[in-house]
Amino acid sequence: MHKQNINYHNLMQKELDAIKAAGTRPKLLLHTCCGPCSPYVFGVLEEYFDLTVYFFNPNIHPATEYELRLSEQIRLVEEMGLDYDVVSDEYNPQPFFESIKGQELLGEGSSRCTSCFGLRLEQTARQAKASGFNYFATTLTVSPRKPSQLLNELGIVLEEKNGIKFLRSDFKKNDGYAKSVELTQKYKLYRQCYCGCIYTKRSDLGG
Numbered sequence: 001m002h003k004q005n006i007n008y009h010n011l012m013q014k015e016l017d018a019i020k021a022a023g024t025r026p027k028l029l030l031h032t033c034c035g036p037c038s039p040y041v042f043g044v045l046e047e048y049f050d051l052t053v054y055f056f057n058p059n060i061h062p063a064t065e066y067e068l069r070l071s072e073q074i075r076l077v078e079e080m081g082l083d084y085d086v087v088s089d090e091y092n093p094q095p096f097f098e099s100i101k102g103q104e105l106l107g108e109g110s111s112r113c114t115s116c117f118g119l120r121l122e123q124t125a126r127q128a129k130a131s132g133f134n135y136f137a138t139t140l141t142v143s144p145r146k147p148s149q150l151l152n153e154l155g156i157v158l159e160e161k162n163g164i165k166f167l168r169s170d171f172k173k174n175d176g177y178a179k180s181v182e183l184t185q186k187y188k189l190y191r192q193c194y195c196g197c198i199y200t201k202r203s204d205l206g207g
Contacts, residue, residue: 027050030052045137054124056120100115124138141170
């Protein structure tokens with residue numbers, strides 16, 4: 001992967017323009033990683049899609065952190081006055097540990113993160129397909145610490161594998177990340193200091 005640098009923001013805009021021109025309103029299952037990454041993305045997509053929020057993040061540690069981020073996600077949807085369902089699973093980190101087995105000692109940005117991204121995107125694609133959605137997407141590309149090229153490449157592979165359209169995106173473009181920070185402050189959202197992974201947290205603490 002990472003063979004060429006593609007402007008996925010432009011690809012998304014072309015897709016949105018085509019949807020608007022067709023006069024349709026497809027159903028999109030949006031994987032969200034946390035509250036702070038969500039409000040700007042909601043604002044971009046709500047004009048074009050019927051959105052459902054999918055909070056699938058078995059990488060988050062510990063359970064109290066998972067519940068806090070989920071509750072902030074739910075609160076954000078309510079405070080923005082959005083008629084979105086927030087779908088989540090019971091806290092279960094086992095799929096994450098299985099997906100990154102043998103990569104525990106690698107650093108952030110390594111293949112361990114690729115495995116984690118792949119796990120979350122694949123489950124989102126499967127859920128979208130099983131539930132009759134037209135598209136799946138993720139808020140992860142709004143973060144400057146998450147590689148949009150890689151995330152899109154993973155999504156495209158899963159699109160082909162599962163037979164459901166992946167919405168290409170790079171939400172950090174056009175000051176998307178800065179706008180997400182402003183909205184985080186507006187809604188007084190809890191802003192975490194680590195991605196959620198126990199191994200990254202240990203590294204940040206020097207352990």
